Amino acid sequence: MDDILRLDAITRRFKEGDGQLEVFSNLALSLKPGEIVALVGPSGAGKSSLLHIAGLLEAPTSGEIFIEGVATSALPDTERTRIRRDKVGFVYQAHHLLPEFDALENVILPQMIAGVSKAAAAREAERLLTVMGLGKRLTHLPSQLSGGEQQRVAIARALANRPRILLADEPTGNLDPRTSGGVFDALIAITRAEGLAALIATHNFELASRMDRALLLHQGRLIEGTQIPR
Numbered sequence: 001m002d003d004i005l006r007l008d009a010i011t012r013r014f015k016e017g018d019g020q021l022e023v024f025s026n027l028a029l030s031l032k033p034g035e036i037v038a039l040v041g042p043s044g045a046g047k048s049s050l051l052h053i054a055g056l057l058e059a060p061t062s063g064e065i066f067i068e069g070v071a072t073s074a075l076p077d078t079e080r081t082r083i084r085r086d087k088v089g090f091v092y093q094a095h096h097l098l099p100e101f102d103a104l105e106n107v108i109l110p111q112m113i114a115g116v117s118k119a120a121a122a123r124e125a126e127r128l129l130t131v132m133g134l135g136k137r138l139t140h141l142p143s144q145l146s147g148g149e150q151q152r153v154a155i156a157r158a159l160a161n162r163p164r165i166l167l168a169d170e171p172t173g174n175l176d177p178r179t180s181g182g183v184f185d186a187l188i189a190i191t192r193a194e195g196l197a198a199l200i201a202t203h204n205f206e207l208a209s210r211m212d213r214a215l216l217l218h219q220g221r222l223i224e225g226t227q228i229p230r
Contacts, residue, residue, distance in 0.1 A: 002069060004197045005031040005054060005165050010063035012049055023049055024220040027063070031165065031197040036188060038208035039201040041217035047201040048169050050217065054199060055167045056084045068164065085114055089158035089196075091168040091187070095150040097142040103129055103153045104138040110160050121160075128156035131193070132186050148179040155187055159194060166191055166198040173203070180204070 007029040013020045023046040031037060039047050052058035054065065056072055065072045067087055072080055097106050107125035112118060129138055132152040142150050151171065158166060171187060172180035184207050191198045200211065208214050216223040 002032075003030040003066070004033050004068055005029075005199070006066040007050075007054060008064045008066065010050070010053060010060045010065070012046065012053065012058075013061045022220060024217065024222065027222045029054070029199075029215065029222060029224075031199060033164070033197050034192070034195050035213075036191055036198045036200065036211045038211040038214040039199055039217060040203070040205065040208050040214055043203075045217045046220075047217055050222075051167045051169050051199065051201055055088045055090060055165075056080050057090075085110075086161060087164050089161070089163035089166045091151075091155055091158045091166065091171045093170040093173040095142070095154040097150055097153055097157075099142050102139045102141050103134060103145065103149075103156075106142070106153055107157045107160050110157060114161050116161075124160060125156070128159055128190075129153065131190055132156050146179070147175055148183050151175065151183050152186060155183075155190065159190065159196075162194075164196065166196045166200075168198065168200040170201055170203065172207070180207075184210075 007027060010027040011025045012023045014023065027050070039050065041047055049058060053060050056065065059073070067083055072083060098109070101109065104122065104125050107128060108118065108121040111121035111124060126138060129135060132155060134149060134152055137145060137149060142153070145153065155171070168187070172183050175183060188210065202208055
């Protein structure tokens with residue numbers, strides 16, 4: 001099965017004073033359709049930066065990102081934006097919901113931006129929110145939802161345009177352990193049901209152990225096939 005996402009020889013450096021800080025160097029990573037992979041490592045290891053590079057939000061210092069076999073580094077910004085919109089969904093630690101719109105509208109909006117009719121967008125938004133256990137909360141504003149419910153809306157929004165890849169950065173990091181487990185179960189269930197490839201950064205080793213495999217980012221190296229005790 002061909003990789004849906006492949007990072008080849010990725011290096012990221014930042015300017016620091018008169019010199020440069022190397023976050024990681026010559027990293028390789030691949031995801032196959034339907035595969036859910038944990039990205040673990042200490043704070044400051046570069047997990048967020050690696051996710052941003054994989055999702056074409058940030059350019060590497062060197063290396064190439066392939067999405068569905070297409071090399072993306074030399075593409076014009078408009079094409080990279082289209083790939084990011086159509087192929088990649090993002091979930092962050094903070095939900096970033098629009099406070100003036102209800103749950104349904106928050107999931108409708110990215111579809112309409114992508115050119116989907118409002119009626120079709122509403123049907124898909126209702127389907128996703130119902131799958132996420134929010135079928136009775138469609139017209140609630142974010143302020144009327146619990147933290148776990150808000151994050152479920154954010155997950156539904158990330159999947160609204162039917163991406164092929166889901167990138168999640170500590171998606172349950174702001175939640176208490178009980179709520180975190182429920183949201184994570186829902187995230188994994190819908191990711192598998194939709195047949196997505198997912199790369200999920202987490203500090204939670206128990207959650208990481210429930211994914212297909214784990215990658216450890218540590219001291220600028222990405223260690224493939226890391227075994228997390230179950």
